[in-house]
Amino acid sequence: MIRFLAITRALADAHRVRILLALRRGELCVCQIGALFAFAPSTISKHLSILHHAGLIQSRKTERWVYYRLAGKPASGIVREAIDWVHQSLGRTDEAAADAKTLKKILAADPAEIRRRQRC
Numbered sequence: 001m002i003r004f005l006a007i008t009r010a011l012a013d014a015h016r017v018r019i020l021l022a023l024r025r026g027e028l029c030v031c032q033i034g035a036l037f038a039f040a041p042s043t044i045s046k047h048l049s050i051l052h053h054a055g056l057i058q059s060r061k062t063e064r065w066v067y068y069r070l071a072g073k074p075a076s077g078i079v080r081e082a083i084d085w086v087h088q089s090l091g092r093t094d095e096a097a098a099d100a101k102t103l104k105k106i107l108a109a110d111p112a113e114i115r116r117r118q119r120c
Contacts, residue, residue, distance in 0.1 A: 007082045010054035027069040031115045055079045
């Protein structure tokens with residue numbers, strides 16, 4: 001029950017859902033996520049913390065940068081079902097397509113430049 005409530009809370013925010021949709025493209029650095037949504041680092045961190053607490057995403061740290069990805073196969077069934085539901089329901093929306101287009105440009109950019117702009 002606790003996991004279910006954490007997941008529903010995490011999915012109750014449009015920005016967090018958009019982060020999940022962006023992560024289906026693969027692992028992203030916090031700075032890349034920040035560039036995609038033009039959020040302050042503290043705002044991105046709060047959203048990522050809620051998604052992480054719900055078990056929807058995983059993280060790894062390399063030097064001083066943190067990378068996030070969708071929860072993998074070892075995740076519980078309810079987590080995998082929630083991620084699938086988000087992708088099936090919203091993965092083909094205009095907003096998801098616009099985010100994917102912006103993300104493509106971000107991924108083509110120099111990560112060091114993104115970090116400088118985001119002050120990561």
